Amino acid sequence: MKILTFSTLYPNAVKQHHGIFTETALKQVMETGTIETVVVAPVPWFPFKHKMFGDYAGFAQVPREEMRRGVRVLHPRYFLPPKMGMHVAPFLMAMASRPAIARLMDEGFDFDVIDAHYFYPDGVAATLLGRYFNKPVVISALGTDINLIPKFYLPRKMILWAGKNAAAVVTVCEALKTELKKIGLAREDIMPLRNGVDLELFKPVDxxxxxxxxxxxxxxxxxxxxxxxxxxxxxxxxxxxxxxxxxxxxxxxxxxxxxxxxxxxxxxxxxxxxxxxxxxxxxxxxxxxxxxxxxxxxxxxxxxxxxxxxxxxxxxxxxxxxxxxxxxxxxxxxxxxxxxxxxxxxxxxxxxxxxxxxxxxxxxxxxxxxSWSDTTAKKVGIYRRVRQQAEAVQ
CATH class of the missing domain: 3.40.50.2000 (Glycogen Phosphorylase B;)
Known part of the structure; x- marks a missing residue:
């Protein structure tokens, strides 16, 4: 299967530890040998690279494309206007990512599923892209995207829209599933899949x-x-x-x-x-x-x-x-x-x-x-299921 991984929470050459948990989860899926993926990790557009601009300068230094652990990672730029950014980010992110994804498909990477990590704006943008490219979308809720952002009216409405239109919704704990239902996402198939830990990397020392x-x-x-x-x-x-x-x-x-x-x-x-x-x-x-x-x-x-x-x-x-x-x-x-x-x-x-x-x-x-084994097996199972459902209606 070919999976398009979509998330702003992904490490890059400038911020090596940014969203490293997304890369770790993807690494476990890749090790099953059943998945091929390209990562699309949008970054805000900023024109200046000088360090005086702090984090924004870091965005400008992120390469347009890189390879990380053998995975191709694209970083399309999206405009994020001050003050209004929170409410328009999903649309601007989707618009900026469309050409990069279209090029991938032209090159032969005709993916089966979009796998989005973080509900807002990433999951909303991924759902818009899924509609445009006619691909099923899986959205994973990670934390602040559900326990803070839905306090804002328009983002909450967009989160609920994306949650209802996604092929599958995953949460990293039961508490986030409960909260999604509390804010109005009325679907019974929300699946809690907790993150695992790399027991080879993290182990006792002397x-x-x-x-x-x-x-x-x-x-x-x-x-x-x-x-x-x-x-x-x-x-x-x-x-x-x-x-x-x-x-x-x-x-x-x-x-x-x-x-x-x-x-x-x-x-x-x-x-x-x-x-x-x-x-x-x-x-x-x-x-x-x-x-x-x-x-x-x-x-x-x-x-x-x-x-x-x-x-x-x-x-x-x-x-x-x-x-x-x-x-x-x-x-x-x-x-x-x-x-x-x-x-x-x-x-x-x-x-x-x-x-x-x-x-x-x-x-x-x-x-x-x-360990990651159970979570990874279930995630791959979700990919297979949503691909089959998509094929059945085409």
Whole structure:
């Protein structure tokens, strides 16, 4: 089968870690040997490449086409006007992507299914493209696309339109399926397919030697994610005031880095906070394995991949009790859900974890339940089903 993977959440030569979970899921599908794919990952158009323009300059530097892990990736540009962008993005994205997709078909890549990751604007744009090219569309809901964006009237209407017209709808957790139904998507075939974890990449390390190499001592928490407010790094920093013998390492980059450093200074905990910057997955694995617990204080998540990555390295987690997270943490071997997503709630959960700390081997064994095999087989099954349905009506 030939699948057109469509998503703005996909790594590129400039942002190697952007949407890496989409690439990881695709890698698992490709390894079945039954799928051929080309990725269309649109980026906003911007005319200037100078670093003074920040993230926008990064968009300008993304190549029009590249190869990643043996997969061809196209990056058509779409215009995203200020202020109006949120409401017109699906249409502009679809219009900009049409010529690139038409060229693919002219070259012989006559795909069977469009597989869209992220409901808005990506899934809406993919549904428009599906109608134009007469191809079935599968849309995967990932998190913020359903737990935040539908609060806006027009995007919610477009999400519901796309959800009703897609050949199949997938969510990464049961909580997002429930939310889709709550906002009005009345279809019974929404399929929750949770993400898995790469058990070969994320695995235990020699904790003693790795801690020594990384300069880690004492009970150390690791917070991983983009440095923005919704990821909750500020709550983890504030919680250090209530945990005088705990150190925090923060992995990630983003616009709030200076603000978070200032917060640590203002609270007098700067000597117990280490900013690691953006890490490769291989280096991140070492920190997962060397630290004592992952702390995830997010205010919004769909299915947080960092939780399983940490567990696969044998390290339990402390996480906010939101969306799909309770579906990940279901036993003490996995870790602890916070009683509240506050600095005090983090401190309470960490204290509980420390008093009932699981064996690293049992945490790893828990993570092994979440291999990719079952999810991947079901996803390929969805592709086959929607292709057959499309062929039946042609």
């Amino acid at each position: 904790r003693v030697s790795t801690r020594s190499e990384l300069g880690i001592s004492g009970f150390t928490l690791l917070s991983v994610g983009y440095l923005v407010a919704r990821k909750g790094h500020h709550r983890a920093i504030a919680a250090l005031q209530l945990m005088p013998d705990v150190t925090l390492a923060i992995a990630g980059g983003g616009p709030d880095e200076n603000k978070l450093k200032k917060l640590a200074m203002d609270l007098g905990v700067q000597n117990r906070v280490k900013f690691l910057g953006v890490l490769s997955q291989k280096e991140l694995c070492r920190y997962y394995g060397a630290c004592d617990a992952l702390v995830l204080a997010s205010s919004r998540e769909g299915w947080a991949n960092v939780l399983l990555e940490s567990m696969a390295c044998g390290t339990p987690v402390v996480a906010s009790n939101i969306w799909g997270t309770p579906e990940v943490i279901t036993s003490p071997e996995a870790g602890v859900l916070m009683p509240s997503n506050t600095p005090a709630g983090i401190a309470q959960a960490v204290a509980h974890l420390r008093s009932n700390y699981p064996l690293h081997t049992t945490t790893r064994a828990y993570a092994e339940r979440f």
